[in-house]
Amino acid sequence: MPAPVPAFDPHALPPLRDVIARFELGAKKSLGQNFLLDLNLTGRIARSAGPMKGVSIIEVGPGPGGLTRALLTTDAPKVIAIERDRRFIEALQDVVDAAGGRLSIVEADALTVDPETLAPAPRAIVANLPYNVATPLLLGWLARIDAYVSLTLMFQREVADRLVAEPGSKAYGRLSVITQWRSDARVLFNLPPRAFTPPPKVESTVVHLTPRANPEPADWKTLEKVTAAAFGQRRKMLRQSLKSLGNAEALLEEVGIAPTARAEEIDVAGFAALARAHRAREALAGEATPPA
Template sequence: MTDLPPLREVIARFGLDARKSLGQHFLLDLNLTARIVRAAGAMDGRHAIEIGPGPGGLTRALLASKAASVTAIERDPRCVDALADLVAAHPGRLSIVEADALAVDLGTRVPPPRKVVANLPYNVGTPLLVGWLTQAGAFESLTLMFQQEVAERIVAVPDSSAYGRLSVLAQWIAKARIVLRLPAAAFTPPPKVASAVVHLVPRPGQPSRALFAALERVTAAAFGQRRKMLRSALKPLGDAEALLNEAGIDPSRRAETLSVAEFERLALILSQSHPDH
C-alpha cells in the first residue's frame, strides 16, 4: 500500500474533478477512512462492498483491513481507470464493477458474509438504503456515510422533527446508530453540509417483501400529510378509522407520535386485509 501514489496525485493524473451530477465529494484523509472501516466492526473473512469509491481512499482502508475481498461499484469510468493500480496491487482481492449501484443486486454479486461500507454519493444515498432494507437479511451490517441531515433522520425518535418515513423503515429493519460525524472541510470539494456515518445491523427475522411493501404504503400516507390527523392522512389506504381502531391507535394522533411498533401493527393489518396490494 505504501507504494501507491497519494490520492491527490491520482485525482490530478486522471482528471477526477468531482461532479455534482454524480454526487461526488471525495474523502482523502486516510486516518478518517480507517476510522470508518473500524466503525464497521470485525472484517475478518467478510466480503466488503463499497459504493462510489472515487479515487480509492476508503477502498485503501478496506484493503488494509482483514476483509476477504472488496467489491467496489463505480459508475464513473474515470474513477474505474484510476483504481487500476489498486486492483494490480491486490490481485484477486479487489474487483471493480462499472455500474449504477441502484441497478446492482449485491446479494447475487458478492458472496456472504457481506458488509457494505461506503461513502455514498449524496444524490442516491436514500434510495440505495431503502433498496438494501428490503433485502437486509443479505447483509451482516451496513456502515454508510450520508449528509448529516439524512443520518439524523435515520436514527430519529418519535416526537422529533427529524422523525419520519426513513426513521421508521430503517429502525424497523435494523438497529441504527451514528458512529462518526465529519465536517464539510474533510471532503474534496467540501459540500455545503456536514456528514455522518450510520452503522446499521439488520435485526433477526426479517419481514416478508409484502409486509415491507405494506409498511412503505402506511408510512408514505402518514408522513405525506404529517400535519394532519391520521384519520385524514391514511384515507388513501381505505377505511382509515377502521384500520386505526383495529390497531388500537387514536385516529386523532399524528404520524410523528407513533412508535415503530405501532406502524408495524398498521402494516400487518393492512397486509392481511389487502393481501394483493
Template sequence: MSRIDELPPLRDVIARFDLGAKKALGQNFLLDLNLTGRIARAAGDLTGVTVIEIGPGPGGLTRGLLNTNAAAVVAIERDPRCVTALADLIEAAEGRLRLVEGDALEADVEALAPAPRAIVANLPYNVATPLLIGWLRRIDQFRSLTLMFQREVADRLAAKPGGKTYGRLSVISQWRADVRPLFNLPARAFTPPPKIESTVVQLIPRQSPEPAEFAAMETVTAAAFGQRRKMLRASLKSIGDAESLIEQAGLIPTQRAEEIPVAGFAALARAYQASRS
C-alpha cells in the same frame, strides 16, 4: 508496509487522471487516509467478510478496507474516469479487489459478493436514500451496513417519535435495523466540501423485526407522513377505511404520524395487509 501503502497520495491520483468531482454523480471525495481508515475500522471485524463499496472514486476508502482483514472488496463505480484510475490499486490488492463498472441502483449486490457480506461506503449524496431503501428490503442478506450520509439524513435515520425529523425513513430503517450513528465528519474533510457535515452510520439487521410486509409498511408510512400535520383518521383515508385500520392497529384516531412508534406502524401495516386480502 503493504503494496497498497506504497501507492501515490490520492491528490496525485486525482491530478493524474483529472478526477474533478462531478456534481451530477454526487461526488465528494474523502482524501484523508486517516479518516478513510477510521471508517473502515468502524465496520468492525471483517475477517472472512466480502465488503461491497459504492462509488470508490479515487480509492481512499477502498485502501482503508483493503487494509482490514476483509476477505475481499467489491467496488461498484459508474464513472469511467475512476475505473481507469483504480487500475493501480487493483494490481496492488493482489486479487482482493474486484471492480464492477455500473450503476449501484441497478446492481444485484448479493449476486456480486458471497456471504457473509457487508456494505461500507461513502455514498453519493444524490442516491443515498434510494440505495438504502433497496438494501433495507433485504437487509438480512448483510452482516452490516456502514454508510456515510449527509448529517441531516443521518439524523432522520436515528430520529425518535415526537420530533420533526422523525419520518418514513426513520420508521423503515429502525424497523429493519438497529441504527447507530458513529461519528461526524466536517465539510472541510471532503473535496469539494459539501455545504453540510456528514455522519457515518452503522445499521445492524434486526434478528426479529416487527412482522409486516415491506410494501405495506411503505404504503402506510407514505400515507401517514405525506400529511404529517393531519390526524391519522384523516391522513390514512387515502389507503382505505382509516377508522378501521386505526382500531385494528390499537392506535388513537387523533394521533399524528410523528407520534407513532415503529411497532405502531407495523401494526398498521398488518391491518392494511389484512384489508387487502
C-alpha cells in the same frame, strides 16, 4: 483453513491528490461526488465497520480510492468496488495491482446492481455514498438486509438524523420507520465539510446498520403505503391522513391507536400493526370480490 490475507500498505501507493491530478479527476456534481482523501479518516471508517475476517466487502463509488485503500487494510478476503464513472477505472488500477487479487472493480450503476450477485455471504457494504442516490440505495439494501453482516454508510447529516430519529421528533418520518423496522441503526461519527474535496455544503455522518434480529411482522409494500399516507400529511390527525386507506377510524381502532394521533407520535410497532391490519383488510376485500 483459509489462507491469511496478505498485508496491504496504503502509503506505498501514490498520494490521492497526485492520482486526481494525473488522471484529471475533477468531482462531478451531477454524480454527487465529494472525495475523502484523508487516510486517517478513511481508516477510521473502515475500522468502524467492525471485524471483517472472512467477510467480503462491497463498496459503492470508490472514486480515486481513498476508502478502498483503507478497506484493503482490513482482514476482508475480498473488496468489490462498484463505480459508474469510467474515469476512475484506470485510476484505480494501481490499487488493483497492489491488492494481490483482493480488489475487483465493477463498472456499473449501483442502483441497478444486486450486491448479492457480486460476493458470497458473509458480505458487508461499506461506502461513502453519493448523496444524490444514498436514500434509494439504502432502501434497496434494507429490503434484503438479512443478506448482509452490516451496512456502514456515510450520508448527509440530515439524512442520518432521520434514520435514527425517535417518535415525537421533527426528523422522525417514513425513512425512520422503514430503517428501524429492518435494522438496528446507530450514528458513529460526523465529518465536517472541510474533510472532503470539494467541500460539500453540509456535514456528513457515518451510520452503522445491522439486521434487526426480530423485526415486527409486516409486509414491505404495505408498510410503505401506510407510512406514505401518514407522513404525507404529517400535521393532520391520522383519521384524516389515512383516509386513502379506507375506513381510517375503524383501522386505527382495530390496532388501538387514537384517531386523533399524528404520524410522528406512532412508533415502529404501531406502524407495523397498521400495515398488518390494512393488509388483512385488503385480503378480505379481495376474497369478497366476485370474479369478472
